[in-house]
Amino acid sequence: MCICLPADANQSALQPEGPLAKVVADLFWGMVAVGGLILFIVLAMLAVALLRARNNAEPRPLTFTQSRNLVFISGVVIPALILTVFVISSAAVNREIVAPMPEHALTIKVTGHQWWWEVDYLDTEGNHVAKTANEIRIPVGKPVRIALEASDVIHSFWIPQLNGKTDMVPGKRNLTWVQADQPGSYRGQCTEFCGKQHAKMAFTVDAVPEEDFETWLQRQAQPAREPATENETKGRQVFLRSSCAMCHAIRGTTALASVAPDLTHIGSRKTLAAGTLENMPGTLSAWILTPQSFKPGSHMPATMLTGEDLGNLVEYLLSLE
């Protein structure tokens, strides 16, 4: 059982979807063009060097002056010119990327944990608005400030299609920006080795129109909805009296722990276990019973539940939209 990624899923830095990633992709192609040319010219010179005397009986070496000019011009002058252009254009692109963004931009705090992402939405005064995990929603076409922290080891936050990576270092707060030009879902992944499940520490950034974003954020800010059916009520009881509540929070209930993803709106998420599994009743049950078979080493322990309890629990969790 594995996640079935959408057909167009990609996290390619060469298919940028935002202004920050775009300038870097342009820089890359510029460097490839110049670098390719350099490679071609040097290899051509090497080929000439080797083949020049081939048809002659005697070696025909360069004179001292020719050699000196060759080394000085191709080994010093031209590289120095190219590298100067390179350093300046690299710094110019860098300047564009780190340029100050609007002061009142939306700020999202993302905290790296072994092996999931805690996502907090802050208002312009820095007050906490809503909490979710592993899925970030942003308004399309607007720069969004991302404040990066880590709770345990170093992680790195990377959405190739939107912007380069920035590390999340325990005890520090790093800043980065993302902006998506088109609505869509962009995949990101941890890029600083962080232990056993570094490979399965992914997330998505969904860019949606601004109105949709506001509605979504308001809903995320709400506490969990009350159970609507008898099964859901039983499911909530299972949650609160089993080990789930020791690590997870569901706002609006007595479960307030914060060492694992907040499940207040788990039903509205598309994936489980940091982008590892699709969020469906079957996968959710399997994940609860045997998380170690999907992410060996994960800090989520296996939970022993009867079939009925499990069914109710899953029904309840998926109702939390």
Added chain:
Amino acid sequence: MTDSASIHHDDEETRQLERTWASPPGFFAWFTHVNQTNIGMRFIVTGFIFFILGVILALLMRLQLAVPENDFMDPETYNQVFSMHGITMMFLFAIPVMEGFAVYIIPLMLGTRDMTFPRLNAFGYYIYLIAGVMMYAALLLRIAPDAGWFSYPPLAGASFSPGLGLDFYTTVVTFMEISALVAAIELIATIFKCKVPGMSLNRMPIFVWAVLVMSFMIVFALPPLVIASLMLALDRMAGMHFFTAASGDPILWQHLFWFFGHPEVYIIFIPALGMVSSIIITFTQRPIFGYIPIVLSIVAIGFIGFGLWVHHMFTAGLPQLGSNFFTASSAMIAIPSGVQIFCWIATLWGSKPKLATPLLHVLGFFLIFIIGGLSGVMVASVPFDMQAHDTYFVVAHFHYVLIGGAVFPLLGGLYYWYPKFTGRMMSERLGKVAFWVTFAGFNLTFFPMHKLGLEGMPRRVYTYLDGLGWNEANLFISISSAVFTLGLMLTLVNVLISLKRGNIAGDNPWNADTLEWATSSPPPSYNFRHIRTVDSRYPLWSGTGGLEQNPVVTGIRSDRREILLTSILESHPEARQPLPGPSPWPFWLAVATAITFAGLMAHLAIPLLGFVLCFIAITGWVWPKRLGVAK
């Protein structure tokens, strides 16, 4: 010194030299050998054995990554395997094998009979051997380090890596560096003081210059690593907080580690540049163009190499302006590299070089290293690095630099000096086939990784999900890695069969110019029967009759181990220096040192015992004896 004409080919004296410099036979006596050719060969052979182990680990990784969501290895095992691959290739293969070539060849190139501190040499080898065996014992017991060769805290700290794995890293890596350090110190002393009379600094072969720069880099780059890994050991074992977020700084480790780690790349790469120059001189049969620019370039790389470390940390959240300075310093390294490349091209130009296997490897080096250099300039750009960092793009880049820049010249050097080591030639036909298979396999394996990294595949992942568009490239890379391995195996086969079946080489099969070719192949235990002065950079080519015409140094005793010390710059004779002979104490000191460091893992009191043992071993080592006069 006397004129050549008055030299007696005194057989009695030759026998005397043989007795004086002989290494005693027998299994137990093996642990007492100190001659530089013995120790150098041990470094080389052991280094290549670790290379084979490192390749096996790489193949295991490629097996795991051939298909998405593979369960050939669990994440725990994979993390140990990739960490040990890095530790093996950097610490157990690249540095020791380069030092091995240096230890074997440098005294021969300098025209001396041994190195300045033969016992220290042997001590370094045993340290290295014991450290390597311990690391692999840990891997077999599944308790190898699993936080990468870079071991970033806090992940490498006691809270997140509680097992013994990282203790192996902190203690064994620390004491392994003793080996590299003592070899470096000894190479510096030998190069400065043991050049044959007449070999002033400006006549030293370029390979000797390269080894000199490498050795100085080791002396300055390894202490930060030793200090950092000791601090990490103290964090883990004594609850210090150097690198924790609580009262230390995880980023501090990265600075210290890369202050070592980046020069490390040049430590591996610079001797390879020296090999390239040697091979080009020999196979073009002409003096190299631009001796001084090449030497200055090597020295410049040695300096600039210490000013680039921050480019490994562009994503760590350091100030942007500062980071851009490191873009400039990283780009700067392209200039001394470019100078060398064009000096070589100028030398090759129209020279009708002999396209033998060693030169083929050098030509392969040109293509691969230029690609690696260009991608290196790319990742020196802060904004681009923020995309490429810690992805397969970087994996591709540094394999191009390290395999292209170091392993290809090294293989060329192996084909080149094999006749000197063994007295026999390696098969040219098999060598050429091996080269092409290796060259093609290498590029097919590593070039697609550039694309994979840009498509978003991070490094150090034990698996990846299906549906990200990475499947075909990964399968292709895994298959290509088998081709690459096949090429390397052909060279190995060539090495083994040529030991018995290779054509007899003679003293100087390539008509090379440097002094190692002026003695028999393999060299006798005393290296040179007659120490002849030199008068040019190309002593075997110079003058009318070559080296045979040059005056011979007399007065060096043959009834005890003795070498001639000369002045640093002009290489004027200064003193005769007696050398110590075979001794078991370097081995026992290495064992005692290993107990001291490794004991830390078991109990904090064991190092105390280790100190006592080291004291005993050092006493045995320096116990005054009458200078060994052979009976």
